[in-house]
Amino acid sequence: MGTSDAASKDVTVSLAEKKPIVVFVLGGPGSGKGTQCANIVQHFGYTHLSAGDLLRAERNSGSENGTMIQNMMKEGKIVPSELTIKLLQKAMLESGNNKFLIDGFPRNEENRAAFEAVTKIEPEFVLFFNCPEEELERRILNRNQGREDDNIETIRKRFKVFLESSLPVIEYYKAKGKVLEIDAAKSIEEVFDAVKVIFTTKVEKVKRHRCNIL
Numbered sequence: 001m002g003t004s005d006a007a008s009k010d011v012t013v014s015l016a017e018k019k020p021i022v023v024f025v026l027g028g029p030g031s032g033k034g035t036q037c038a039n040i041v042q043h044f045g046y047t048h049l050s051a052g053d054l055l056r057a058e059r060n061s062g063s064e065n066g067t068m069i070q071n072m073m074k075e076g077k078i079v080p081s082e083l084t085i086k087l088l089q090k091a092m093l094e095s096g097n098n099k100f101l102i103d104g105f106p107r108n109e110e111n112r113a114a115f116e117a118v119t120k121i122e123p124e125f126v127l128f129f130n131c132p133e134e135e136l137e138r139r140i141l142n143r144n145q146g147r148e149d150d151n152i153e154t155i156r157k158r159f160k161v162f163l164e165s166s167l168p169v170i171e172y173y174k175a176k177g178k179v180l181e182i183d184a185a186k187s188i189e190e191v192f193d194a195v196k197v198i199f200t201t202k203v204e205k206v207k208r209h210r211c212n213i214l
């Protein structure tokens with residue numbers, strides 16, 4: 001085993017020992033994942049990890065993977081999970097927290113299966129922000145964060161990837177009874193009201209279950 005294999009095994013073992021609580025936050029591009037995660041962090045003490053933000057930071061750091069990340073994002077394609085999982089694991093360990101909102105991941109079957117196989121972490125539940133495509137397009141075109149993938153050509157590619165690759169992941173978790181779906185076409189405040197109900201009921205239940213109080 002090489003040094004880097006040994007190091008990544010150490011990360012995996014340390015993380016598993018922490019028994020982290022993980023909530024996957026999924027939904028089409030522009031559905032409000034980042035916006036609502038910021039709200040959840042304020043109210044419920046989670047650490048927000050956006051896979052897209054971690055990949056952008058890695059690209060901007062001058063890493064050897066920068067060009068690959070840039071090219072994949074421009075095409076709306078999903079970066080190989082090995083890199084994304086490594087970034088997520090590192091961020092989880094460095095956070096000092098053990099409650100995580102993992103936003104925009106898993107985005108395809110490869111992401112999902114690899115995360116499960118590598119980390120052995122099962123999400124407590126999956127929050128799915130459901131929103132029609134016309135509204136997603138409107139929001140992204142008004143987002144103004146200077147993202148190179150927020151142009152109409154890349155947006156259409158990202159929608160296609162969402163429908164073909166990400167929705168099947170949501171279906172996978174639906175079949176396991178893990179998906180909590182929210183109508184994300186409503187206002188930011190209304191969506192957060194629905195999110196709050198979920199986090200106050202579901203998360204309290206998880207806590208009691210973990211302490212054998214149920």
Ligand SMILES: Nc1ncnc2c1ncn2[C@@H]1O[C@H](COP(=O)(O)OP(=O)(O)O)[C@@H](O)[C@H]1O
Nearest residue numbers: 029030031032033034035139142143186187188
């Ligand atoms: N419920 C909402 N109604 C209207 N605009 C929203 C809503 N939620 C988020 N937005 C706006 O839409 C854009 C995309 O939101 P964002 O949280 O970045 O979505 P995602 O992370 O899912 O791509 C942002 O400009 C945000 O301010």
Ligand SMILES: Nc1ccn([C@@H]2O[C@H](COP(=O)(O)OP(=O)(O)O)[C@@H](O)[C@H]2O)c(=O)n1
Nearest residue numbers: 029030051052073076077078079104105107
């Ligand atoms: N699990 C992930 C998440 C994002 N990404 C890449 O990062 C891009 C932007 O993801 P994001 O989550 O920041 O995008 P939004 O859904 O927030 O609009 C995606 O279109 C992919 O190219 C990825 O490759 N793998």
Ligand SMILES: [Mg+2]
Nearest residue numbers: 033034050052
């Ligand atoms: Mg986002």
